[in-house]
Amino acid sequence: MKLVLSQEQRELRAAVRAFLGAASPLPKVREGYDPEVYARLSGELGLSGLIVAEEYGGAGAGFAELAVVLEETGAALLPGPFLATTFAAIALAEVPDKELLTAIAEGRIAATLAQPSIDLIADEVAGESATVTGTLAQVLSGMEADVLVSPALTGDGVIMVAVELAGEGVTRTALETLDLTRGQARVELAGARARVLGPRTEGGVGDRLAVALAAEQLGVMRAALDAIVAYAKVRVTFGRYIGSYQGVKHKLADMHCKLEQAESIVRYAAWAADESPGELPEAAALAQAYVGRACFEVARDHLLLHGGIGYTWEHDAHLFYKRAKTDEVLLGPPRVHRARLAESLGL
């Protein structure tokens, strides 16, 4: 089991952090998705293909590296379809048709993945082609992604399909989201043309999504903690820095303890995804159950400890709070992760 970063992983982290610090600082995050940033992230840094196998045009890296990157995009509250495309790439790695995976690796398309419930029906399935009908209530980055990857029901069982979201028969409606830094959309498909990717494969896709999301959450909580620790060193009340009061200091210490544990769990879960498939179901459920909760709690307390300024729209604190809550429920109500954990423990 490997819980500490290698030299290469630390360099990757530094590179992504430096890039996002310059290309997507928080004031820019407020303006929303910038396709240019996404293009550079895919192109210059090659991150859209990070976990795509080399034979399909990617870097062939593992979840340990992916976690390092998602921690940074999380810490930066990066808007746009990076996480959604990562989700799609995780699912696409399990289907026979690899063309989309290559397109993602080359940065040609951004993609997204439907939630695990099967809301689409595929008709006229003929070889690689089908028409698809149904409604997806919430699609992550649904307005920004080019392609939707989804399971769909046929007379013969469930298959995986890909649909061009700008194509005919597709109606996308942007949803008002609590998270001001990343969108979701309602997607209605009425006989839209779809590409058949192959039969549906389980193969731990859900577990890998859980690990990827936990890595983003680790970044969100780290950045939130960093922000309030920094503020506690400069903000004065009653003639003393607020960080010198035990009422603040002890809470920050507890938040630090959560961060240390969350990081340990994310490293473990990423290692399990790469190296120990037998441990992955438990590790993935643990990651969502612990990190999702810890991330929201830290983001909430970081907001509260800012005092009144943290309640204002102009301050960034609520961006972290809202992202943390949105991430906590992104893969379903948190009790599903606890239930899966109970199951994986044989309880």
Next chain:
Amino acid sequence: MKLVLSQEQRELRAAVRAFLGAASPLPKVREGYDPEVYARLSGELGLSGLIVAEEYGGAGAGFAELAVVLEETGAALLPGPFLATTFAAIALAEVPDKELLTAIAEGRIAATLAQPSIDLIADEVAGESATVTGTLAQVLSGMEADVLVSPALTGDGVIMVAVELAGEGVTRTALETLDLTRGQARVELAGARARVLGPRTEGGVGDRLAVALAAEQLGVMRAALDAIVAYAKVRVTFGRYIGSYQGVKHKLADMHCKLEQAESIVRYAAWAADESPGELPEAAALAQAYVGRACFEVARDHLLLHGGIGYTWEHDAHLFYKRAKTDEVLLGPPRVHRARLAESLGL
């Protein structure tokens, strides 16, 4: 709904507090049950008959008054069968045979009540007499009580019986208890003579036990909080009273909030027991669910905030901690109260 004490109730409280402060201070509590104190409590103060109807020799007071008294016996960690006898009196109020109730009111006997599960079998039931067999694993104050009140199974259903614990066919074994201030016993009955009290009546006995126990728990937590608040005003570390540190002060403030809420709930539940039977099931379950937990948490934190001295045998902190835990599970694992609350809410 009445949540504040009347002048008479405040006087009752002052009288009981003064008596226990003189007759049963903590150093004496460590020596265990003193029948003399129990006799004076029943005699001078008339407390064993407090809730017994006047026609049976009692004071005919309500649960509002009982709660005031139990809060004080709880705060004093009073050893002996006072709570057990109160439990028995609550059950005896519901059976036709009132002779025992009068004996309790007159302070002639101390009694105890079996847990709700039916572990005894009654044979040779003839009029007021029967023989009883079975084992009760944990009987509160089983070594100190004179009479056991219990349900017992007959061929015709469940009846209530009373057994002289010093009589033939009864084997009592004192249990080692976590709570050093009040005992429990294992009681084995092998054809012991029993008095038949009547058919088993439900009639909210369990709810009333829950309210009575919550009142004792309110006293335990109040006394624990008082003790640590007093210590925080005299103990110095790093040149300052520990109560001046926010790390201690804020925790004490949170404990105070729990106490305020616990008292409000106990007053409400006692009022419901006296005046509003329709509200009693919810109020009683709420009382155990909230007050039992709050009492243990306050007793635990009061011990921890004492620092090392609180970990020693000689210090009283652990007496409160252990009583609080024992009370928390006295009527079953706490989840049973939450389940009953869910039920009473129709969830």
Next chain:
Amino acid sequence: MNLTDYRRTARAWLVANTPSDDRPQGDPTARAKEFMAKLYDAGYSGITWPRQWGGQGLTQAEERAFAAEATHFTLPLYVFSIGLGMTGPTLVDRGTDEQRARFVRPLLRGEEIWCQLFSEPGAGSDVAALQTRAVRDGGGWIVSGQKVWTSVAQYADWGLLLARTDVDVPKHKGLTMFVVDMRHPGVTVRPLRDMSGRANFNEIFFDDVPIPDEHRVGEVNDGWSVAVTTLLHERLSISAGVGMGGQKDNPASVAALREVLDTSDPLVRDELVELHIRSRALALFNQRLAQETNAGVFPGARGSAAKLLLAELYLFQADLATRLAGPASVVGGHPLGHALSLAPGMALGGGTNEIMRNIIGDRVLNLPPEPRVDKTVPFKDLKVGTQT
């Protein structure tokens, strides 16, 4: 009139005169002023205030009787809440007779709207660290500085302003209270959006705004004692309201959640039980405080416990509800998502949770105070605000 009659008459008046809940046309402030004038003329404005200055000179009993009836109606009094709850009582307590004569009756009749100008970006919990200056100018004063968190300032005619008049003495000792004309061109009011996107507060900028000395409230450099009066009234009016609004319209209440969640899941049920326990515990505590108050026992600093617990309950329940409801709660303007955005407000307004815990520790439990570094240093040498 006995209390029962008083109450019956009040009810009848409210039934006849309260504007309907239908969304009205026209200027809401104008409608509010119109209603307030009727309220005053009927004798229900300033029920306990002295008759001499325009009040009714009655007792808390009549005030409570009217309030009890009024809970069944939605009265359009929001823009007057600061004047009625804080600045008016301060003027009655601490103003000169000239000030009382000039300001109190128009306030009670709704002819003039008031706001309160204490908090600043560098002085939140620590109000006395404020930096807005008032300097002598001939017979009067000139004010410059910035205030924040000011409710109803966009409608206000007058503001009760706390400003620094001496920087060479410790912070509490160099403050003076004034009444400032909010219509003066040197006063700029900017809406301040909170994290839910609403603009319920304002920032106020003072740019060389003159104030005549007759508008000074209390002695020069004695403003802190006047402010304490105002803050006492503020705390009273908050704690009177705490937890009384109930959970009726709260989308995160047990009653609302059980309608939308799958309560056949034992884990969901147990979470709702936990929420019920916390809500009931606080509601009963509030009822107990109210019963004590009615019995003449004033809760004092114990009200801070109720405020702290309410702040924690709001945070807990919005968090719990969104977890239970899952992904749908964070899109499409879902009421639970909105509740989550509003939840921190109670913990940050009217004193943070940390301040509440200090108050409970110091004033209820009588714990020893923290050593203070800011009580003796001249203000000009004191560290304040945010220092990078």
Next chain:
Amino acid sequence: MNLTDYRRTARAWLVANTPSDDRPQGDPTARAKEFMAKLYDAGYSGITWPRQWGGQGLTQAEERAFAAEATHFTLPLYVFSIGLGMTGPTLVDRGTDEQRARFVRPLLRGEEIWCQLFSEPGAGSDVAALQTRAVRDGGGWIVSGQKVWTSVAQYADWGLLLARTDVDVPKHKGLTMFVVDMRHPGVTVRPLRDMSGRANFNEIFFDDVPIPDEHRVGEVNDGWSVAVTTLLHERLSISAGVGMGGQKDNPASVAALREVLDTSDPLVRDELVELHIRSRALALFNQRLAQETNAGVFPGARGSAAKLLLAELYLFQADLATRLAGPASVVGGHPLGHALSLAPGMALGGGTNEIMRNIIGDRVLNLPPEPRVDKTVPFKDLKVGTQT
């Protein structure tokens, strides 16, 4: 010898020489001393300590290799733990050559048992507030006072004693470190029972006990800097052990509880999931710290987070387990009841949770310090202990 061989040899030695687990007859201390002598003679005592004073002069790598093998055995080293973990390293670091020559080898060979005498009833978290006095007497010193929380003192030959030698300077500046003869008749050792009823600690009373000046460790009034060395070694030896013992013998672990509880109840199952989450989170954090240490990154104050979390886990799990198991857990010497009595120990020994949070805040997060009132006042004017 390469590391693999070293490890293999160590394992073989342990297999051959570790006393069996069967309850032995006779004096346990005598058996421990016998084992320690064998351990020393085999070269496994003081593996990293200098050869000059009796150690093996090897590296952390060999130490870790031996420790890894030793986890499979129960070595009877308890009475030597203070000497090996704290007082011995302090003498190696700060003693005179004469002291090293006199004390280190007998310590490593188990011929002499050591205890540590810092804490006092009035000086727990705040060790430097201690009141035990050492006064000059001719060429030596006379010690009077009381120490507490002293492990293995009933077996000890020597104690490392921190005493006050000057009350006219601030508290940290008037302390001196000594080696004291625990067999002197002026030393009284009284067992101190903890809340579980065990007597794992002692109180020590010094009644005019003489100490020769050659037994002074470090300069006069420089004892605090020596104590910091000892406390650093203490923290190292605690944090090395934190959470490593695992949950194997813990009756409140998920593994133990699932055997005795009804896991068909979804609420019970979810509580066990919660316990699993917390246990795993801490275990993985400890493993990450260990991997960092192996990679040469020393955890420093971050180890305090592991200690704090372990203390909280013990409290949480004993409480949870007794709630789940119900009434049976609080009678008849039930292991969960016993676990509940022991649970506070980790939160109170080796620094309270509050002290741990201060350390994390100050040294990991680099937050501003609290204003200190006790660093400049002469000790004789300082408030210490319990003041009624």
